[in-house]
Amino acid sequence: xxxxxxxxxxxxxxxxxxxxxxLRDVSVEVEPGTMVAVMGPSGSGKSTLLTIAGSxxxxxxxxxxxxxxxxxxxxxxxxxxxxxxxxxxxxxxxxLLPALTAVENVTLPLELDGISARKAREAGLRALDALGxxxxxxxxxxxxxxxxxxxxxIARAVVxxxxxxxxxxxxxxxxxxxxxxxxxxxxxACKQGVAAVVVTHDAQLASWADRVVFIRDGRIVDQTMxxxxxxxxxxxxx
Amino acid sequence: MSVRHxxxxxxxxxxxxxLQLREEFExxxxxxxxxxIGQVYTTLQRLERDRLIESDGDDERDSPQKRFRITAxxxxxxxxxxxxxxxxxxPPRDELVIKVLVAVRVPGTDVHEVIQAHRRYLVELxxxxxxxxxxxxxRDLGLGxxxxxxxxxxxxxxxxxxxxxGRIKRAASEPPARSRDDLPRLRTKAVSAR
Numbered sequence: 001x002x003x004x005x006x007x008x009x010x011x012x013x014x015x016x017x018x019x020x021x022x023l024r025d026v027s028v029e030v031e032p033g034t035m036v037a038v039m040g041p042s043g044s045g046k047s048t049l050l051t052i053a054g055s056x057x058x059x060x061x062x063x064x065x066x067x068x069x070x071x072x073x074x075x076x077x078x079x080x081x082x083x084x085x086x087x088x089x090x091x092x093x094x095x096l097l098p099a100l101t102a103v104e105n106v107t108l109p110l111e112l113d114g115i116s117a118r119k120a121r122e123a124g125l126r127a128l129d130a131l132g133x134x135x136x137x138x139x140x141x142x143x144x145x146x147x148x149x150x151x152x153x154i155a156r157a158v159v160x161x162x163x164x165x166x167x168x169x170x171x172x173x174x175x176x177x178x179x180x181x182x183x184x185x186x187x188x189a190c191k192q193g194v195a196a197v198v199v200t201h202d203a204q205l206a207s208w209a210d211r212v213v214f215i216r217d218g219r220i221v222d223q224t225m226x227x228x229x230x231x232x233x234x235x236x237x238x
Numbered sequence: 239m240s241v242r243h244x245x246x247x248x249x250x251x252x253x254x255x256x257l258q259l260r261e262e263f264e265x266x267x268x269x270x271x272x273x274x275i276g277q278v279y280t281t282l283q284r285l286e287r288d289r290l291i292e293s294d295g296d297d298e299r300d301s302p303q304k305r306f307r308i309t310a311x312x313x314x315x316x317x318x319x320x321x322x323x324x325x326x327x328x329p330p331r332d333e334l335v336i337k338v339l340v341a342v343r344v345p346g347t348d349v350h351e352v353i354q355a356h357r358r359y360l361v362e363l364x365x366x367x368x369x370x371x372x373x374x375x376x377r378d379l380g381l382g383x384x385x386x387x388x389x390x391x392x393x394x395x396x397x398x399x400x401x402x403x404g405r406i407k408r409a410a411s412e413p414p415a416r417s418r419d420d421l422p423r424l425r426t427k428a429v430s431a432r
């Protein structure tokens with residue numbers, strides 16, 4: 001079963017002359033343990049795709065399934081619970097709460113979900129430790145570097161038992177080394193069975209994905225084929 | 239890629255045999271630049287002729303037992319080469335650029351589709367390089383540097399395609415602001431430079 005499936009999803013904003021087709025008949029499936037990158041120019045609909053996949057917005061037509069559940073058949077509360085328990089988000093500008101420490105930011109979604117403060121803290125510290133940030137747990141976001149803040153955001157996105165990670169330009173303002181670290185972490189989460197969708201215009205980030213989907217004017221126009229092994233690149237002259 | 243200077247660099251660490259030089263060259267470039275043993279010995283002969291390296295005694299030519307060491311002249315040549323920027327002033331004749339320029343002029347051609355075919359190929363190549371980098375997990379510095387060089391090179395081409403895509407889209411919807419005669423002509427410049 002796919003962790004995420006979009007079936008012929010369309011999204012229209014506005015009406016009449018002001019009508020904008022942000023997505024047209026988009027179908028995507030993301031299996032557990034795989035990373036799909038969505039590449040396209042700004043205004044191509046890639047962020048809309050992500051907000052619909054994350055149940056933050058509803059499609060005008062088509063169906064969205066997360067972990068096998070049709071979002072259209074779920075109540076508001078059920079969708080909110082699904083978002084808290086199953087979906088992790090990583091945004092370009094990190095979206096950490098400035099008044100909370102790194103570990104409090106990470107544990108917030110667990111506590112909102114009714115998990116005891118002690119258990120949530122343990123899980124939060126484990127997630128930070130896995131990303132090499134154990135010693136930064138008591139720091140506030142403004143005491144962290146950009147790269148560290150984004151790692152905290154990733155820890156928050158994968159803490160608990162998240163199965164779907166949605167990232168919008170996750171290394172937007174970071175230098176290439178920190179950008180690579182972020183992608184390595186998302187990749188590592190996928191190796192643990194998480195399904196990830198990464199929206200980006202950056203080919204170097206997209207190249208970490210198992211599959212790259214190209215979107216243009218709201219339509220998926222192309223995708224990469226499964227690549228041959230490294231031997232096709234190494235030792236070409238022999 | 240200057241095999242000549244790469245061999246000088248390896249010999250700057252100490253005397254070495256031909257076969258050893260090939261192995262170390264490949265290991266140092268993360269096997270991204272494979273080298274055949276014939277190339278190694280031809281280059282060593284030339285370096286010896288130019289007195290940049292010298293070999294042990296009277297061994298038979300190309301013998302695997304022959305050991306090479308760098309000379310003072312060789313050290314000097316290597317230091318000068320490292321600090322001399324390669325010539326990047328004239329644009330290379332790029333087949334991909336030519337294809338896109340031609341596609342714009344061929345009637346009935348969807349240039350965006352042409353661009354996408356190239357973009358997909360480049361991203362697929364980048365996925366392969368990234369997989370190599372991921373599998374190595376930062377253990378081999380030479381490999382990391384060489385793979386990054388490829389990724390940045392391919393990334394620059396993808397960015398150019400993205401920019402070309404946008405420029406062609408805008409050009410189709412907006413009339414040109416100036417007539418052709420007002421535009422600087424590359425060809426005129428090239429002719430007068432001769």
